[in-house]
Amino acid sequence: MLAELTHRCPLQCxxxxxxxxxxxxxxxxxxxxxxxxxxxxxELGVLHLHLSGGEPTVRQDLEAIVAQAAxxxxxxxxxxxxxxxxxxxxDRLAAAGLDHxxxxxxxxxxxxxxxxxxxxxxxxxxxxxARWVREIGLPLTINAPIHRQNIASLxxxxxxxxxxxxxxxxxxxxxxxxxxLRNRQALMPTRQQVLTSAQLVERARERLRGVxxxxxxxxxxxxxxxxxxxxxxGRGSLNITPSGKVLxxxxxxxxxxxxxxxxxxxxxxxxxxxxxxxxxxxxxGWMPEPCRSCAFREVDWGGCRCQALAFAxxxxxxxxxxxxxxxxxxxAAVAGREAAQEPPPLVFRNPRAATAx
Amino acid sequence: MSxxxxxxxxxxxxxxxxxxxxxxxxxxxxxxxxxxxxxxxxVFEPDAIAVAVLQLCDxxxxxxxxAAELANTYNAPxxxxxxxxxxxxxxxxxxxxxxx
Numbered sequence: 124m125l126a127e128l129t130h131r132c133p134l135q136c137x138x139x140x141x142x143x144x145x146x147x148x149x150x151x152x153x154x155x156x157x158x159x160x161x162x163x164x165x166e167l168g169v170l171h172l173h174l175s176g177g178e179p180t181v182r183q184d185l186e187a188i189v190a191q192a193a194x195x196x197x198x199x200x201x202x203x204x205x206x207x208x209x210x211x212x213x214d215r216l217a218a219a220g221l222d223h224x225x226x227x228x229x230x231x232x233x234x235x236x237x238x239x240x241x242x243x244x245x246x247x248x249x250x251x252x253a254r255w256v257r258e259i260g261l262p263l264t265i266n267a268p269i270h271r272q273n274i275a276s277l278x279x280x281x282x283x284x285x286x287x288x289x290x291x292x293x294x295x296x297x298x299x300x301x302x303x304l305r306n307r308q309a310l311m312p313t314r315q316q317v318l319t320s321a322q323l324v325e326r327a328r329e330r331l332r333g334v335x336x337x338x339x340x341x342x343x344x345x346x347x348x349x350x351x352x353x354x355x356x357g358r359g360s361l362n363i364t365p366s367g368k369v370l371x372x373x374x375x376x377x378x379x380x381x382x383x384x385x386x387x388x389x390x391x392x393x394x395x396x397x398x399x400x401x402x403x404x405x406x407x408g409w410m411p412e413p414c415r416s417c418a419f420r421e422v423d424w425g426g427c428r429c430q431a432l433a434f435a436x437x438x439x440x441x442x443x444x445x446x447x448x449x450x451x452x453x454x455a456a457v458a459g460r461e462a463a464q465e466p467p468p469l470v471f472r473n474p475r476a477a478t479a480x
Numbered sequence: 481m482s483x484x485x486x487x488x489x490x491x492x493x494x495x496x497x498x499x500x501x502x503x504x505x506x507x508x509x510x511x512x513x514x515x516x517x518x519x520x521x522x523v524f525e526p527d528a529i530a531v532a533v534l535q536l537c538d539x540x541x542x543x544x545x546x547a548a549e550l551a552n553t554y555n556a557p558x559x560x561x562x563x564x565x566x567x568x569x570x571x572x573x574x575x576x577x578x579x580x
Binding site: 261 | 489490511
């Protein structure tokens with residue numbers, strides 16, 4: 124379960140997976156509702172809780188939420204930019220039962236990292252927070268989304284993760300939804316850059332076997348098989364937005380005609396099992412051809428609905444990332460065309476840019 | 481493949497004393513009625529043998545001792561069990577699930 128506690132964040136990363144329409148602070152769920160939702164989640168069978176946002180540490184009740192996760196038996200992952208953390212706060216969160224910390228970095232080069240995050244001094248703070256996490260003894264993951272403006276740093280990012288004592292590194296290529304889609308031309312790498320990065324990761328995985336686990340995905344635009352988005356619609360993951368809407372994925376609100384229910388109105392179990400939105404693309408019954416008779420239908424579960432909507436105009440069509448989609452060649456060509464051009468200025472993630480978009 | 485390839489890699493041998501590190505939790509999942517191991521961004525589903533081995537990984541027992549106990553419990557040849565446990569635990573150590 125991804126718990127987006129808030130859409131407030133001091134960083135302004137141009138690839139943020141939050142929707143362009145950032146949710147208002149006044150609409151955020153109060154502590155008691157989150158505590159109840161966590162209890163419901165555990166009872167429903169959720170195993171991993173991701174505390175995220177925006178920046179989850181801007182919530183003053185984070186310790187109470189972490190304590191509740193521990194109490195009800197959810198494994199807690201803090202997904203943080205870390206610039207707002209202090210050693211004392213981390214000690215309190217660890218004492219409350221926090222299991223794992225994931226810290227984002229935007230580059231290994233401090234100036235470029237701060238430029239991308241649009242937050243001066245952020246990179247240095249992240250390195251300090253990473254040290255604290257390891258001093259306390261919690262497992263550390265470094266998450267560095269990859270795109271054309273930091274891809275040259277991939278080797279340095281890997282070395283940085285090792286030197287920080289991280290046991291895991293995520294260097295997934297940016298996925299083009301929300302703010303990343305808005306900034307696609309400024310972020311999309313070339314096909315050759317993507318191939319080189321994949322080879323680099325493979326070599327690093329061999330060299331660092333038993334030292335660092337590296338999670339990596341390429342941009343869909345350069346794939347021939349679609350990704351099993353969220354592990355399949357309504358199959359093993361759910362998101363809860365700051366105002367309490369329950370979503371099958373980050374970008375699902377872009378799909379017209381779907382109504383998303385709220386934890387204030389209905390139980391999590393009822394929403395997961397019975398809501399129209401969760402059942403709309405669950406399983407294989409909704410699939411058109413060629414997906415319906417495809418051998419991979421229960422491997423990728425039809426790929427990404429939001430991508431089919433964005434590119435093919437209909438969330439029920441074949442994901443253009445799939446080689447079997449009639450739009451596949453055009454989809455790949457878009458990426459190549461944009462990557463070949465000079466990047467336009469980045470649109471940084473903040474509420475003003477949200478309304479301007 | 482060389483077992484001592486990466487500096488910093490935990491290499492499991494008979495004298496190693498394996499344990500689950502902080503941030504790795506093995507528990508019985510009541511909803512699904514099976515054992516799970518929860519680790520950062522991972523869910524593992526250990527089989528009954530792996531569960532039996534991991535339940536003895538307390539950081540005090542050596543792999544040799546664990547093999548002896550299991551050989552006794554399951555009335556199986558100790559050398560075979562020792563070899564299998566070392567392989568299994570090395571795989572888990574490479575994933576960060578056990579330390580030693």
